[in-house]
Amino acid sequence: MNFKAIAAGASTEPTLQCPNCNHEIHLTESLAAPLLAETRQRFQEQLASKDAELARKVEALRLAREQLTREREQLEDRVAQRLAIERAQLASSEGRKAREAAAAELQAKEAEAAELRASLANNNLKLAEAQKQQAELMRQQRALEEEKRELDLTIEKRVHASIGEIQTKARQDADEAARLRVAEKDQTIESMARTIEELKRKAEQGSQQSQGEVLELELEELLRGRFSTIFMASAFLRSREPVQSGAASRKKAFPNGMSSASSRDGMCSLGTSISIEASTRPSPVRP
Incomplete structure (x- = not known):
């Protein structure tokens, strides 16, 4: 049987409707009191059950939230650790690459420096050889100049001697x-x-x-x-x-x-x- 409150005129009385014939029965306070109490208790129980269920759900939700929070924190920790590991690995890799690049660059610079030193040594040898040749050329030039002066002096002496001989011959010819x-x-x-x-x-x-x-x-x-x-x-x-x-x-x-x-x-x-x-x-x- 369904309980239903129906308002009639100025007063309101609870009525019951028969499920078979649908006839409404007006409940008086005496008749309705046990029903109301039972209904109230049932509703209270249901409400308590619902409150308990809700409390359980809230607790479960809290626990789930806490679990999620813990899991999130754990995940964040794992992510942080993973990131730290990856950063360390990346840093190590970058450092290794940087060290390898620096070593390669240093090796290239050392090779270039060695090549420059070899080129400098070769240039020094060429410069020494050129200076030696220049000194030899200067010595030969001085020798040639000395020979030229001696040749000029010899020619001058011979010319003077020839002039003297020519003058003597001319004088002798004139006298003759x-x-x-x-x-x-x-x-x-x-x-x-x-x-x-x-x-x-x-x-x-x-x-x-x-x-x-x-x-x-x-x-x-x-x-x-x-x-x-x-x-x-x-x-x-x-x-x-x-x-x-x-x-x-x-x-x-x-x-x-x-x-x-x-x-x-x-x-x-x-x-x-x-x-x-x-x-x-x-x-x-x-x-």
């Missing part, structure tokens, strides 16, 4: 040429003296007048051939004088009463003086 010219002049003067002697001898054999004229003409021709410049000037002066007779001409040629004999004597004296002058004249010497 002057001597030959003087000898030629001496021969010429001697020839003239012999010619004059021959003319003198011829003049003494003939008449004085004829021989004097012939002697004068021959002597004039001889002197004209030897001393053409003087006789050209003399001929020029004669051409400006009036033509005279042979005697006057001879008188003009031999003034102051000079005779043909005195003329011959004068010619002889002239020849003798020319010969003496030629023999006493010093030979020209070139510097």
Whole structure:
């Protein structure tokens, strides 16, 4: 049977409805009191049961929450530990990689340094060799300069010696040429003296007048051939004088009463003086 409270008018009375016929039965306080008490108790029990269930559920939920909290903390701890381990492993790996990279870089730098040292040593050897070659070249250059100075000095000495020899040879040649010219002049003067002697001898054999004229003409021709410049000037002066007779001409040629004999004597004296002058004249010497 269902209990149902139905409001009717101003008052409210609990009613019961029959499940078979659906008839409502009004409950009075006396009739309803036990039912209400039973119902109240049942509801209280149900409420208590529900409260207990709820308390159990709350407790279970609390326990579950605590469990979850513990599990979460444990998980967080495990995660933290795992992370720490992984971080340590990563740090170790990174450190190892860093150490390996640093070692490789150091090895590369050491290899580069070794290569640089080898290159420096090679360059030092090349520099030493170049300095040695430079010193040798400088020594050879000094030797060549010394040889050049010695060669120049030798050439200068030889040139001076050659110049001295050339000057001596030229002086000797000049002296020889002057001597030959003087000898030629001496021969010429001697020839003239012999010619004059021959003319003198011829003049003494003939008449004085004829021989004097012939002697004068021959002597004039001889002197004209030897001393053409003087006789050209003399001929020029004669051409400006009036033509005279042979005697006057001879008188003009031999003034102051000079005779043909005195003329011959004068010619002889002239020849003798020319010969003496030629023999006493010093030979020209070139510097």
